[in-house]
Amino acid sequence: MTHSKFEYGPLDTYEIIWASGQVEYIKAHQVLMPQSSAMAGLFGEERQKPAWTFHGEVDGRWRLLLTAPADDIRTVRNVTHTHDVAEPGGR
Known part of the structure; x- marks a missing residue:
């Protein structure tokens, strides 16, 4: 196992709504x-x-998820943290 010199903390949860309408959640x-x-191609890319x-970071390694x-x-x-956000109007 590779140990990172950075502490990233827990993974955040992201909601993805695909063009098809399917809803998916990913942690990253x-x-x-x-x-x-x-911007593309500005530096010759x-x-x-x-x-x-x-x-x-999964199992101590930085990964493309x-x-x-x-x-x-x-x-x-x-x-x-959506449950921490107050509703409009202070409710």
């Missing part, structure tokens, strides 16, 4: 939004289709 430490096409990427084309995902939101 890091979510990278798709790059805009205006090959242009790729924009994609969401989810990473996390999911990558998906931007067109396949409608929304992504962190729902780890």
Whole structure:
């Protein structure tokens, strides 16, 4: 087992709503939004289709957990602490 010099804490829970309407939950430490096409290729990188990427430390190793084309995902939101958020109007 590889020991990281960083403590990432517990994985956050993200809700993914796919373009098909399917709802899925994934636990991750890091979510990278798709790059805009205006930024792609600025430093000579090959242009790729924009994609969401989810990473996390699992069993002591930093891993790619999911990558998906931007067109396949409608929304992504962190729902780890949704129960801590007050409703509008202070209820």
